[in-house]
Amino acid sequence: MFVKSLSGRFLLLTIIFVMLAEVLIFVPSVARFREDYLQERLERGQIASLALLATPNDMVEPALEAELLENAGVLNIVLRRDEMRELILSMPMPATVDKDYDLRGASAWTLIHDVFETMIGDGERVIRVIGAPVKGAGLLIEVAMDERPLRAAIIDYGLRILTLSAVISITTAILLFLAVRLFVVRPIDRLVGQIKAYGDAPEDARRIIQPQAGVTELFEAETALQSMQGQLSQSLRQKQRLAALGSAVSKISHDLRNILTTAQLLADRMEVSEDPRVQKSAPKLVNSITRAVNLCENTLSFGKAEESAPVITEFSMKHLLNDIVESELLAVGDVPISITSQVEGDVQMAADQEQIYRVVSNLVRNARQVLESRPEGGKIRLTGAQEPDAWLVTVQDDGPGLPAKALDNLFKPFQGSVRQGGSGLGLAIAAELVNGHGGKLEVLETTPEGTVFRVCLPKDSPS
Ligand SMILES: Nc1ncnc2c1ncn2[C@@H]1O[C@H](COP(=O)(O)OP(=O)(O)OP(=O)(O)O)[C@@H](O)[C@H]1O
Ligand SMILES: [Mg+2]
Structure with a gap:
């Protein structure tokens, strides 16, 4: 899906972020626009009221008064020159004022609040705006005016800002989208394509x-x-x-x-x-x-x-160990070597009988070969047992322990043999067969007093 692609995400996020930035700009802009608009009305009102200074009693003809007010775009004007003197221009029928806005020292929040009030309202109100006259021409100036043209101007200005924002955000998003495609997406596509091609023939340099x-x-x-x-x-x-x-x-x-x-x-x-x-x-x-x-x-x-994957059958652990002991005893020469086995109770195993036979007899044969190489011979003991989740067979001897070379290369084919005529494969094959059953072949102990190997086969087959 396009939205899930890197360039799609970029396009969408850019539009959202630019819009967000534009909204942050929009709010203070319209507040500022309204303030400027009202300030301008006050200034126009101030200029219109100065016409009164030329008259002896601060009064003008009603027709001229109406024209001055219309030019200034307001309903009436009061310019307080000092404590004593006020210049007033007003309609014959002064309008009733719905709301006063004092621009002197208005905070940013007040201005933002007021602009939204104007935008949300219906524009039917008459408002009075109070401000300070420019160039110190008096103490205070206030004008009354219809809100309608103010509201129309604010909305027109707001719409222009929004249109501009949309154009800017879409242009920025498209430019960023193209840049991301060129500098990031294309190289990544190339990389992925290359990895796939390499995967098809990794031997091809x-x-x-x-x-x-x-x-x-x-x-x-x-x-x-x-x-x-x-x-x-x-x-x-x-x-x-x-x-x-x-x-x-x-x-x-x-x-x-x-x-x-x-x-x-x-x-x-x-x-x-x-x-x-x-x-x-x-x-x-x-x-x-x-x-x-x-x-x-x-x-x-x-x-x-x-x-060869193991072929699982059920058999008695006791019989298996007895068979191994018997056949190994046949191979014992002149040196005194005893081989015994012991299994607690009647343990039934489920495994590849042939393979487990090879594993255990390999361990017994290794021990026998080591014991045969010394005149005093020794003892080999096989023990079978079961735990709730595994079968365990240990092969223990009282020989001299594994030589360093065998220990360093334990279970590595062709590398661990120190016996003359040995190929160093017995333990490697045994370990592999046990692994094939999901089990583990390990050396529990090896000291100058003897060695213990243990075969551990899990009972549960992987599902
Ligand atoms: N019970 C043990 N006590 C002492 N050394 C042992 C014992 N079992 C194995 N070893 C040593 O580990 C070496 C590696 O055994 P492994 O069975 O892998 O090879 P191998 O017996 O030399 O050759 P083969 O491939 O014919 O079995 C043996 O050469 C032997 O020196
Ligand atoms: Mg061996």
């Missing part, structure tokens, strides 16, 4: 804005936008390169895993070789290949991790 605005504030906005778009385009290009690299890596990992699986089969056969030297090196080869296959698989699953 040619679409970055070139500051042109003449108005300082808009020029600054364009400059800030230019620098932001520059940075955005650059990081977008970088991200695109990384994405391309990522997809290349996952293709390589995929093919490499297949090649390595074949190599694994061949290495397995080498274990049953007759040659003792081959037999001796075979387990090392199998281990290395297994690690390489794991790395490929982890990389591939990380590439896919973001795509």
Whole structure:
């Protein structure tokens, strides 16, 4: 809508403000006009009355008296020269006066009040105006006159002022409107158009804005936008390169895993070789290949991790933790490691069972791998519980705590591993799977006496 646009608002507000200013000018102007009008009548009356000075007894012929009064535009005149002497010109039938107005020392408010009284009235009154004679020609002068011509003159003057105000306000508004369009609205339109064009293809560096605005504030906005778009385009290009690299890596990992699986089969056969030297090196080869296959698989699953949304089913928390404990116990070697789980009551969870299995077993496997690296081994304890609005699983061990590198790069892919053969993906994938459930994976505690990880999954699904 036009009124809602910047230029529309400007047009409307300018008209309103100029009109308001004109009204403020109008009121004192008409009051002043009336005062001048009456003052002029007094002066004319004074001049007319001076004709009497030329006569011996301050009297003139009635015909001349009527002519003098008519020329002065009044009904009668009284000029008091001093305490003793008055000059009087009057009609044969003096009119009855309806209202007296004394101009001597009248305040601005009185004058404003009186002019409105005249305008509102019907103009049928006879008024007497009292003032001081000019050039000290006497003590006081008063004239009686019809109000009608006064009222007509005031209204005519008022209408002229109003017409002028309207012309001035409309001209000013139109000029301001055009100026605002030229200096503000057009540059803003250009800016908005540019932002839209850039949004369509942010990788196209040619679409970055070139500051042109003449108005300082808009020029600054364009400059800030230019620098932001520059940075955005650059990081977008970088991200695109990384994405391309990522997809290349996952293709390589995929093919490499297949090649390595074949190599694994061949290495397995080498274990049953007759040659003792081959037999001796075979387990090392199998281990290395297994690690390489794991790395490929982890990389591939990380590439896919973001795509798979959790498939929610109901299952028993106790069973899940038992399964994890059992399969991890199978992997425990010669070092003494105990893995136990405990769940209060029969807690039913609603989540993606497969994904939560991977999360918790990743945490348990990390703890087991750390404990296995020292001769005294250790204990791993899984605890399951539920709160009114969340399910909680904690994995606690009495190992040496997270190393600084792992802690600094917690949940960042490929960066936190300190384990030989570790890819640094386990915790990153686990955190991502938990986030996918709207939950949180956190380290509650990590000291040289042990580490506690906690998985917290909210019960209510977002609506
Ligand atoms: N319970 C723990 N106690 C001590 N250190 C831990 C524990 N859990 C993880 N870490 C450390 O954090 C590092 C990162 O773990 P993460 O699971 O992300 O990678 P990784 O185990 O090295 O490799 P993978 O991708 O095969 O899991 C590990 O290398 C390990 O040093
Ligand atoms: Mg791990």
